[in-house]
Amino acid sequence: MASRSLRIGNVSGYLGDRFTAVDEAMAGDPVDVLMGDYLAEVTLAALAAAAGRGRPGYVEYALDQLTPHLAEIARRGIRVVTNAGGFDPAGMAAELRERIAGTEGAQGLRVAHVAGDAVHGRLGEFHAAGHGMEHLDTGAPLKDWGFEPIAANAYLGGFGIAAALAAGADIVVTGRVTDASLTAGPAAWWHGWTPEDHDALAGAVTAGHIIECGAHATGGNFSGFRTVPGMVRPGFPIAEIAADGSSVITKHAADGGTVTVDTVTAQLLYEIQGPRYLNPDATVHLDTVQLSQQGPDRVAIGPVTGSPPPPTAKVAVFAPIGYEISTMLFCTAPDVEGKVELLRAQLRAQLEGHVDQLDVTPLGVAAVDPPDQWAATVPVRVIATAREKEPLRRFAPAVGSLYLQGFPGFHHDGHAPRASEPWPRIEYWPALLESAELDHHAVLDDGTRVDVPRPARTATPEELAQPVHPEPELPAPGGDPIELGALTWARAGDKGGNANVGVWAPDPAHWDWLRATLTTARAKELLPEAQGAIVRHEFPHLRAVHLVLVGLLGSGGSANLRVDQIGKSVGEYLRAKHVAGPA
Incomplete structure (x- = not known):
């Protein structure tokens, strides 16, 4: 087990993020791992369509970012982990090897890829075995969809990445792993964790969730953007992950942006379904997360409580x-x-x-x-x-x-x-499949297959259920009308056909007021577009109310007709509403 914390620097939060991110990271503060996240549900849909037209199924953009730095990556001994493999991680790994072979000083780099997420060719097998792959929101079986899938990919955990790194890979290319797995995998390798180290894994998943979206953690897409220095070009975040899974979120010192409790809170509340954050390696109890400002641009995340992961993996199915x-x-x-x-x-x-x-x-x-x-x-x-x-x-x-x-x-x-x-x-069709059905493994540069350890126990449905938070027993605020955003910040995102919104009070004095203001009934009044159910949770340690707006995004971001297709502006829209202020 390593004695010091692992430093992971993010270089991409989505396909299309700033092209110079790898240049900036290589010129910035030292890191042990460069992590690039390029996939989202909308991105996968676009890659699926491109692959159908004969284009590569991987992200060529990422290759072009890495290529100029291959020799220096080799010289410094930096590891690289990326999900830019998309639908063809083996193809991207092969192309990387060709570029390495043609780059002086880089020939010693070893490239591996993680496989097992692509299950499109096995859908008939799953159906015959009685796996309905029911839609997560509607419960309808996949066979009743009425469209012919062109891609199906399971969200894998981080142990395929850990296995590849442990076997000597310098660069690991994956397909559809969870975004946080790009951080949890290297942390498990560095610290020698096993699938039973639930708390440590939960901490790494939390850190991975914070840095997976790049500048989201340093002031990007942040309600308090006017308070962020260097906002014209905010830098990319770094996670320092200790052996117990606790972490510090920071950034390259010379870059713009900032890392504060509020910028980290914003990303922590992004694209979650509630206090139980389900990941293939651990179930994270987000309601145990405590944030503290350790110094300028340094936010500490204390040890996080984890429990066994779910027995199923999420599968993203796509069809034209x-x-x-x-x-x-x-x-x-x-x-x-x-x-x-x-x-x-x-x-x-x-x-x-x-x-x-x-x-x-x-x-x-x-x-x-x-x-x-x-x-x-x-x-x-x-x-x-x-x-x-x-x-x-x-x-x-x-x-x-x-x-x-x-x-x-x-x-x-x-x-x-x-x-x-x-x-x-x-x-997009989101479904669940028993994880035992997946052939999760790593493939090294010489073709050697490395199998991935499985957890000894998975969680029961009762352990995975989101807690029920009763409506607050507080008097309704009676002050003069104010804009909700005058005293709160928010971040919104998408989870398939649902939108999520996290709203929090930066000032502790306004927490009870926010709780009393943003009840479920009041949220329905403030958000008339939300015709479906609203699921409400509270995060007292963050002074946050979290809302899931069920069905707001129809069948998901790739196909609904909303102008704000993936719900990114819903939080700011909510902040623009006028409510009764504190008395």
Whole structure:
């Protein structure tokens, strides 16, 4: 077991994150591991579509980021762990080996990949064996979906990564592991943990969850962005993970951004379903997480309570469900409502019977007595879907025909290209599968297979159930109306078809007020778009109320028609609402 903490530096939070991140990390403070997270449900859907068109199933962007630094990575003995392998980790590993072979000073680097997440070819086998792979939200069996899957990937844990590193790999390429596994795997290797070290693993999963989204932990996408120094270019985070799983979150000293209890709280509340955070290596009890500011840009996370992992793994299944096409138009006051209704009626008259869905959504409200033309202007997003491409080819002519017969002032951005060709829609189906069915293993550069240890015990349904938090028994606030965001910060994200919102009070004096303000009933009033159930939990140590808005995102981010497709702005929208302030 290593005596010192492991330092893991993040270099990507999603496909499209700042290209120079690896350059910055290599020029920054020392780290033992570079970790790059490139996959999300929407990214997987896009990679699935690209692979179907003959493109590589892995993230080429990540290869181009790493290649200039291969010799220096070898010289410093840095390990690299990334899920950029996407649907083809073996293919990305092979391409990396070719680049290493052609790079002077890098030839000693060994590349391994983790396999076992891709289960698309086994769906028939699972069905025959009685595995329904029911949809996590609707309970419907996969066989009743009505669409033909093109990809299915299980979320693996970190022990395949740990096994590859222990066998001598310098770079480990994975497909669909959980985002936190990219940190928990190297920590398990470094400290010699076994699958029974639940508390330590839970701590590493927590640290991994904090740094997995890059600058999210250093001030990016943060309600308090005005307080963040160097916000024009916030740096990437580092996790220092000790042998007991406790950690310190920090960043490269010379980079912009900041690491505070609030920036870490924001990411801790991001994309969770409640106090029980289920991971393939451990169940994390997030309600035991304690944060403390240890110094400038250093937030300590004390030991976290963990328990056995669930007996099942989440599986992301994707299928093409048709095509879509959209455009943005602009409508200028007065009578925006009437103009949008005319637009909707005119497009329906031309497209009804040809498209499956037509959505016309005005964005915002024109100013009263506007100071300039743009304050009077409301963007209008128009989108149509169909099972086949051909009917959607009517869309552009239908929109284009309205310039002289539509509402007064009808226009689009004349400097933007007009969409004329539909693009594929990929839908996401979240399911569960018994982990024992998965063939989780690592493959070394010489083809050697390394099997992954399994936990001795998995959790029971009772142990995995989210706790029930009763509504607070507090009097309703009676102060003057204020903007909720005047005293709170928030972060929102997506979990399949559900959106989650964490709202917390930076000032301890406002915690009871927030609890009394954001009851389930009041949340329903403040968020009329949330037609489904709202599940509410409290995190007293974080002074946070957490809400899961069930079904807000339809069938998931890759296929719903919301403009805010994956719910990233829901938290800020909630903060904009006016509520009764503290008395």
